[in-house]
Amino acid sequence: MQHFADDDVHLKSHEAIHHGIDDLTRLVRKWLDEPSTYSPEEMRASLDSWREVLFSHLDQELLQKTGQIERTVDREFADEEVKYKTFEKECQTLQKAAKGYADAMKAMTATQGRLADTIDVFYSAADKASESAMAAHAYKRAVDDLDTGVARELEAPYRTTVMEPLGKMNAIFPVVNEQINKRNHKLLDYDSARSKLNKLIAKPSDDPTKLPRAQAEHDEAKEVFDLLNEQLISELPQLLDLRIPYFDPSFEAMIRMQCKFAEEGYEKLGGVQRYFADNVRDDYAGGQLDAQDPRDVPLPPHTYPVLRPATPLNQTYDRWMPYNEIRALV
Template identity: 80%
Template sequence: MTAAQTRLADTIDMFYGAGDKTSEGAMAAHAYKRAVDDLDTGIGRELDAPYRTTVMEPLGKMNAYFPVVNEHITKRGKKVRLLCWLLDYDSARSRMNKLIAKPSEDPTKLPKAQQEHDDAKEVFDMLNEQLIAELPQLLDLRVPYFDPSFEAMIRMQCKFAEEGYEKMSGVQRYFDDSVRDDYASGQLDSQVEAVLQEMRELSICGGS
């Protein structure tokens, strides 16, 4: 947020500073830029390290688990496909042997397929039981895991907002009393909208 505010403050300061630097608008723009710079170099950087430690790093650690979980799910899916193929093969071989009532040309194929089936089923059962048991636990633990991070994020945002309000309050003194009164009464929004409407009516903006 401070990066966007800094760019905005620079633009406003250049815009108003291009004219009379002693005007009310120029002084207010400069005060706003100074307040934003103070926020960025002060409270913004002060909160940067704890924000990374308490919010971003825990989030990254949690996200790191899910590729491993997805890998196990994918591996289980491969075992399912292998099991289905082997079961079909086993059934087909069995029916064929009964129909033709003679030994298979390669008697080792069926025992080999059965062994592969048993091995695949063993791996599948292990992965499936692990996912069934642990995946709900992983999902349930997300909330208590993120509780401290969420609380820390809210506290830091409150701190930033408080500091920002204090800094921006100092900018108000550069505005005329009537501007503050108009803002408090809601008339300032109407004035801004009226100016915007005048801009819309200009030919360069597509007005008639």
């Protein structure tokens, strides 16, 4: 552990204010939830104590920033904290992406269902007994089955095997962050006590009790800090080492569910093909439908393009139109 004066102090005053506000928020929330926990006198005393601790930490950080108090730098803890913060950010990103995937799956099946409804109505309105109407109705049934399957076989298992483990892991981070903040506060107390002790050693006081008292404060602050620091240095790597065995089952379950959804979708939508004409199925199997240029598709005999002067009215109807509709306009 290295002790030195460093002008580039990373613990800014606003961080101490932020931590202090968090402590105050928890205190006030507990008092509001359980008024009997604290009497008004105890609440006032707690607020006074909180204010004294907060401004004490602010003073210590300002003294560190100006080089009047040496700052303890623990490289081992700093390295573990960087790796932990990276893991925390990745888990939060993963949870957001996993939720986005679930929402996208539900949105896709819902949109597909609305599209199938429209196609079914479109073809059934003309001739319910036609091959196109039967194919449209078969497509609607397949899409409805897929939508039901997503709700039954994807949403609940996905929530249990993917979203809940991610939520539990992300719920650990606030607890760990609170311990890190507590460790940083104790580090400030330790640095302040050490600086005070060193000054008394360098320039003895006329009061013979000051040096023993400063030594006792220093030893107590060091003991508390070392306890928290060593605990975090030991436990942060353990948390990171758990990420593979913890998330492996979730990733496996997610892949299996995706495969099952894709297989069922292929099976159900593939069943719609039997309502298509033989030549359409053959063209699809041979890849000719995918390679065909839409401009080369032959138009039905009752349609042809309308070419008229570019007037606002004509632009409105500048499209492919049935013959009888064309005769009514030209």
